[in-house]
Amino acid sequence: MKTRMKMREQAANERIKNFNEVALGYNEEEAVEEAARCLQCKTAPCKHGCPAQVLIPEFILKIKEKDFAKAYEILKEKNNLPAVCGRVCPQETQCEEKCVLGKKGEPIAIGRLERFAADYGIKNKLDKAEKTGNGKKVAVVGGGPAGITCAADLAKLGHEVHLFEALHKPGGVMIYGIPEFRLPKSIVGYEIDSIEKLGVKIYPNALFGKDRNLKDLKEQGFDALFIGSGAGLPRYMNLEGEELNSCYSANEFLTRINLLKAYEFPRFKTPVYTGKKTIVVGGGNVAMDAARCAKRLGAEVAVIYRRTEKEMPARVEEVHHAKEEGIEFNFLCNPVKYIGDENGYVKKAVIEKMKLGEPDKSGRRRPVATGEFFEIEADSVVVAIGNKPNPLIPQSISELKTTDWGTIEVGEDFMTSVEGIFAGGDITTGAATVIEAIGAGKQAASSIDEFLKNGKSL
Numbered sequence: 001m002k003t004r005m006k007m008r009e010q011a012a013n014e015r016i017k018n019f020n021e022v023a024l025g026y027n028e029e030e031a032v033e034e035a036a037r038c039l040q041c042k043t044a045p046c047k048h049g050c051p052a053q054v055l056i057p058e059f060i061l062k063i064k065e066k067d068f069a070k071a072y073e074i075l076k077e078k079n080n081l082p083a084v085c086g087r088v089c090p091q092e093t094q095c096e097e098k099c100v101l102g103k104k105g106e107p108i109a110i111g112r113l114e115r116f117a118a119d120y121g122i123k124n125k126l127d128k129a130e131k132t133g134n135g136k137k138v139a140v141v142g143g144g145p146a147g148i149t150c151a152a153d154l155a156k157l158g159h160e161v162h163l164f165e166a167l168h169k170p171g172g173v174m175i176y177g178i179p180e181f182r183l184p185k186s187i188v189g190y191e192i193d194s195i196e197k198l199g200v201k202i203y204p205n206a207l208f209g210k211d212r213n214l215k216d217l218k219e220q221g222f223d224a225l226f227i228g229s230g231a232g233l234p235r236y237m238n239l240e241g242e243e244l245n246s247c248y249s250a251n252e253f254l255t256r257i258n259l260l261k262a263y264e265f266p267r268f269k270t271p272v273y274t275g276k277k278t279i280v281v282g283g284g285n286v287a288m289d290a291a292r293c294a295k296r297l298g299a300e301v302a303v304i305y306r307r308t309e310k311e312m313p314a315r316v317e318e319v320h321h322a323k324e325e326g327i328e329f330n331f332l333c334n335p336v337k338y339i340g341d342e343n344g345y346v347k348k349a350v351i352e353k354m355k356l357g358e359p360d361k362s363g364r365r366r367p368v369a370t371g372e373f374f375e376i377e378a379d380s381v382v383v384a385i386g387n388k389p390n391p392l393i394p395q396s397i398s399e400l401k402t403t404d405w406g407t408i409e410v411g412e413d414f415m416t417s418v419e420g421i422f423a424g425g426d427i428t429t430g431a432a433t434v435i436e437a438i439g440a441g442k443q444a445a446s447s448i449d450e451f452l453k454n455g456k457s458l
């Protein structure tokens with residue numbers, strides 16, 4: 001059995017000095033060789049592991065046959081953001097986990113092949129404008145993966161789609177959260193441009209719930225509304241010292257670096273203070289992103305995580321890259337207090353040692369406090385313990401039912417408690433993956449189309 005084709009990467013000692021992409025992708029020869037490993041299973045278990053239901057064996061076969069344009073066309077049938085997903089999806093727990101080859105060896109590198117085909121399509125400008133229309137007008141709130149996908153699919157179905165994004169650039173977490181070295185902004189920009197070619201009208205700096213509301217949409221003749229505003233409200237631990245100047249939420253830290261290009265200071269005047277040492281609290285992908293960004297800004301970095309490495313929700317690849325880059329990991333540790341200096345900046349953190357107890361609802365063993373404490377010197381802290389939905393939109397539409405977690409309740413058809421208003425992605429599930437948001441956006445678009453075909457409206 002042939003082994004999985006490795007992907008070329010920047011050397012760790014070089015990449016910590018820049019924000020260029022770490023993984024360099026397959027060339028044509030490598031992609032064809034990896035695609036030739038696929039067994040072309042008739043049942044296609046890999047496809048059932050993909051929230052977007054991408055036609056995986058079909059596009060891989062076309063790569064094997066060196067018909068790269070057709071591979072891209074097949075990818076775009078189901079996924080409007082293949083170059084993004086090829087880089088950031090957790091394929092190892094989704095499509096690749098279902099791969100038959102993985103039972104005795106390494107699964108097909110589905111994500112890497114998706115990236116290859118998508119990059120080929122971008123390089124050769126294979127996207128075409130497909131503007132159509134049938135008179136139905138849909139508003140989409142939120143320019144992240146759920147909103148973009150829903151908007152694109154609705155446009156393909158012939159609807160007039162207007163997308164409202166609160167920030168000055170659409171893309172959501174793909175543009176403000178995921179670092180350049182994992183997902184170049186040029187890639188996100190291209191895939192958003194391809195969606196605009198479908199006829200989707202995008203309005204940046206449009207904060208729904210403040211500068212426009214549901215009444216406005218009705219007056220402007222919109223027939224349906226999709227809410228895909230994500231979960232961008234940071235969580236804190238409510239610890240003493242979290243108000244100190246150099247204690248950031250991961251949202252603020254990553255937004256400054258990624259969207260506002262603090263890594264090019266002073267060319268872009270967005271300063272981010274890290275000092276000599278940064279500690280990052282958390283064990284997910286966002287924590288890895290923050291830690292690796294801080295390293296590139298010149299800080300020594302330590303990750304503080306309350307469980308063991310086995311329980312970390314971050315992708316194995318991201319943890320591996322972080323370790324290669326010299327980031328320190330402190331497991332079974334939890335901060336309880338931050339101590340500031342005379343200027344109001346962090347100077348040290350008080351950490352409590354933890355141990356693992358019985359499993360909690362997530363299936364992971366629960367961290368239990370031991371009462372043992374120690375201190376770590378640090379100039380800055382990044383808190384990366386998850387996010388929750390911003391309450392602005394639910395508060396602006398009082399009839400919307402929400403959960404105790406602040407997420408919007410939806411049915412199987414993604415309709416909310418208000419007829420004609422649909423929602424999907426992190427605003428309904430809490431923070432999840434890009435591909436899960438894409439899957440929700442696709443299903444919601446299908447439900448909205450059916451709703452409109454039945455002559456219904458807001």
